[in-house]
Amino acid sequence: MGSKSVEDMIEASSGVHFSGFHMDGLGSRNIEKATTSSATENVHKQPFVIGVAGGSASGKTTVCDMIIQQLHDQRVVLVNQDSFYHNLSEEEFARVHECNFDHPDAFDTEKLLDSMENLRHGQAVDIPNYDFKSYKSNVFPARRVNPSDVIILEGILIFHDHRVRELMNMKIFVDTDADVRLARRIRRDTVDKGRDIDTVLDQYSKFVKPAFDDFILPTKKYADIIIPRGGDNHVAVDLIVQHIRTKLGQHDLCKIYPNLYVIHSTFQIRGMHTLIRDSQTTKHDFVFYADRLIRLVVEHGLGHLPFTEKQVITPTGSVYTGVDFCKRLCGVSVIRSGESMENALRACCKGIKIGKILIHREGDNGQQLIYEKLPQDISQRHVLLLDPILGTGNSAVQAISLLIKKGVPESNIIFLNLISAPQGVHVVCKTFPRIKIVTSEIDIGLNEDFRVVPGMGEFGDRYFGTDDDDQQVMTPVPYFNRSC
Numbered sequence: 001m002g003s004k005s006v007e008d009m010i011e012a013s014s015g016v017h018f019s020g021f022h023m024d025g026l027g028s029r030n031i032e033k034a035t036t037s038s039a040t041e042n043v044h045k046q047p048f049v050i051g052v053a054g055g056s057a058s059g060k061t062t063v064c065d066m067i068i069q070q071l072h073d074q075r076v077v078l079v080n081q082d083s084f085y086h087n088l089s090e091e092e093f094a095r096v097h098e099c100n101f102d103h104p105d106a107f108d109t110e111k112l113l114d115s116m117e118n119l120r121h122g123q124a125v126d127i128p129n130y131d132f133k134s135y136k137s138n139v140f141p142a143r144r145v146n147p148s149d150v151i152i153l154e155g156i157l158i159f160h161d162h163r164v165r166e167l168m169n170m171k172i173f174v175d176t177d178a179d180v181r182l183a184r185r186i187r188r189d190t191v192d193k194g195r196d197i198d199t200v201l202d203q204y205s206k207f208v209k210p211a212f213d214d215f216i217l218p219t220k221k222y223a224d225i226i227i228p229r230g231g232d233n234h235v236a237v238d239l240i241v242q243h244i245r246t247k248l249g250q251h252d253l254c255k256i257y258p259n260l261y262v263i264h265s266t267f268q269i270r271g272m273h274t275l276i277r278d279s280q281t282t283k284h285d286f287v288f289y290a291d292r293l294i295r296l297v298v299e300h301g302l303g304h305l306p307f308t309e310k311q312v313i314t315p316t317g318s319v320y321t322g323v324d325f326c327k328r329l330c331g332v333s334v335i336r337s338g339e340s341m342e343n344a345l346r347a348c349c350k351g352i353k354i355g356k357i358l359i360h361r362e363g364d365n366g367q368q369l370i371y372e373k374l375p376q377d378i379s380q381r382h383v384l385l386l387d388p389i390l391g392t393g394n395s396a397v398q399a400i401s402l403l404i405k406k407g408v409p410e411s412n413i414i415f416l417n418l419i420s421a422p423q424g425v426h427v428v429c430k431t432f433p434r435i436k437i438v439t440s441e442i443d444i445g446l447n448e449d450f451r452v453v454p455g456m457g458e459f460g461d462r463y464f465g466t467d468d469d470d471q472q473v474m475t476p477v478p479y480f481n482r483s484c
């Protein structure tokens with residue numbers, strides 16, 4: 001089945017707009033890229049953008065630092081609105097005490113927007129390094145900022161311009177009492193910036209306070225979250241971090257299909273995916289890292305099996321209340337790629353029975369069942385269906401249909417794979433809403449040859465060493481050794 005008909009089907013049945021890859025959070029510029037790209041083209045997921053606003057010295061930077069610290073396993077980048085202050089001319093510099101640094105016009109908002117847009121679209125940017133002594137941003141070299149999973153934009157007036165606000169997935173306002181802000185500001189400007197107290201107080205009463213009332217406080221209404229007491233509010237920061245983690249870990253498709261589970265992504269998992277997707281990776285490394293990922297998916301899948309409570313007595317004589325594994329289960333691999341997942345399943349489930357299904361692909365759309373060998377009592381078992389790639393969903397539908405025909409309840413089937421294309425997910429989840437899918441990553445889509453992109457090429461060929469390029473460097477491993 002082609003991608004178009006799948007999208008039509010979903011649009012018609014769920015009301016979800018699926019022209020391009022809306023649900024991956026990709027902007028329209030990327031949509032065309034994704035549908036026509038080759039496997040080598042750079043496709044990316046848009047970052048989660050957090051805006052942190054509030055009065056001067058309210059604790060914005062402190063809150064951002066706390067968030068960054070807690071998100072240590074994610075790629076997070078901090079962009080300060082301060083970096084986008086306009087340079088003062090010589091004339092302005094001579095009368096610096098008359099300059100209002102708290103007015104929206106003090107910032108080069110067009111440049112800020114440009115930098116944010118580039119970052120959101122996966123491009124590195126050079127952020128100016130503003131010098132509070134010379135009032136210039138060209139004294140120090142710019143800071144190179146690479147695209148990240150999370151971008152935090154912090155500043156007193158970042159909610160002022162609607163275009164900047166619209167870039168944000170989450171808006172936080174740090175709400176700290178005015179007297180606390182003033183006390184902190186006096187300390188910071190005198191101790192850290194070396195300014196004299198009269199100048200600081202003058203600037204505060206002339207510009208900082210009026211601008212807070214006129215421009216900053218009115219933007220509080222745009223905030224999704226208001227944090228009283230700034231960095232002292234650990235509960236608020238913990239909740240924010242939890243929310244960000246949920247948003248990052250959850251693929252948009254999981255919100256549509258509650259039975260779709262994408263395993264929590266870490267740098268380790270991303271690193272393994274990077275290796276197995278790299279066309280230059282050797283066969284040996286491909287098998288090694290594919291096996292590690294498969295093991296993670298299998299373990300995760302087993303976690304979705306039903307369990308019964310069990311109590312045991314520990315060597316200290318205490319009672320430990322735990323669970324007992326589900327006993328009646330089996331694996332079914334879709335030949336040939338699915339066989340690569342059998343070892344991991346055997347390693348996790350001692351003596352598990354594993355059946356096989358061979359589905360022959362004829363042309364682009366035609367699928368034909370050629371062979372099946374399944375445990376006789378399969379209808380009494382929970383089935384872990386093994387196939388590393390879910391592309392169009394045609395093979396999966398064929399395999400699942402056979403299992404259901406054999407009497408396996410739909411809700412007893414867990415389909416395990418490494419990579420899923422959204423089209424395949426839609427087809428399987430729509431056709432069998434009660435089966436579970438556990439996958440390690442959801443890719444952008446399918447290309448015109450119905451191959452998953454960015455994908456990893458022909459999994460079976462790369463795993464079993466049957467791609468033509470370097471067959472001679474592959475050490476042959478007998479079939480019976482691999483599967484027992």
Ligand SMILES: Nc1ncnc2c1ncn2[C@@H]1O[C@H](COP(=O)(O)OP(=O)(O)O)[C@@H](O)[C@H]1O
Pocket residue numbers: 054055056057058059060061062063184185188229230231232
């Ligand atoms: N909860 C807090 N308790 C004590 N000092 C704080 C607290 N939060 C921030 N500060 C101090 O106040 C000053 C301003 O805080 P900062 O986070 O830089 O505010 P902003 O980024 O909003 O200007 C800094 O010197 C910081 O160390």
Ligand SMILES: Nc1ccn([C@@H]2O[C@H](COP(=O)(O)O)[C@@H](O)[C@H]2O)c(=O)n1
Pocket residue numbers: 055056057060082085101102131132135155156208
């Ligand atoms: N040359 C400058 C530029 C800005 N300020 C003050 O900085 C404040 C914003 O930074 P926060 O970290 O406090 O959010 C703003 O209130 C400006 O008055 C400055 O003093 N000198």
